[in-house]
């Protein structure tokens with residue numbers, strides 16, 4: 597029993613220590629270490645930062661801003677930037693059309709969330725940003741996203757444009773060659789981002805968040821924005 601208590605205490609110390617170190621590394625310029633620590637703890641446990649209302653999903657720690665400017669190419673071949681979506685909300689997912697499992701699941705979740713929002717969804721653009729621009733041409737994306745939702749858009753671009761967009765959302769991706777199959781997979785992080793009318797991420801959702809979780813958060817944020 598005592599051993600179990602010691603083990604749990606050790607785990608707690610490691611967890612808090614790790615979070616502290618993470619806060620130290622990722623804190624914004626001018627942000628106090630205490631604030632950064634509280635923010636990273638909130639992210640870890642999926643709660644709103646102290647004093648904030650529960651807006652659904654994971655709130656970004658204070659001082660951490662994701663999203664912003666990008667230049668990409670949509671599924672019709674048109675070059676688009678964040679300004680083309682100004683004033684609209686987006687549900688953004690970074691993935692790729694050759695993904696064997698996780699991407700289809702997450703895109704299905706986004707499509708279901710959009711459908712469950714009814715008329716509110718008209719203010720919302722569901723989007724897949726590929727992290728595999730080499731294979732995901734506009735035509736390839738057009739075909740793929742239409743299988744999930746008629747309003748879903750696909751965004752690709754040059755490798756540099758895609759890497760820059762991924763960097764702004766802190767999306768991790770890496771190519772994994774499969775010698776035996778003569779092709780490759782993309783290893784990638786798998787969050788769903790709710791992006792506000794200013795192009796900044798308002799909430800993010802862990803992989804395997806349900807359509808209801810996402811729809812609830814979108815409803816809270818859009819209603820709040822409309823009432824403010």
Ligand code: NI
Nearest residue numbers: 691695698699
């Ligand atoms: Ni994937």
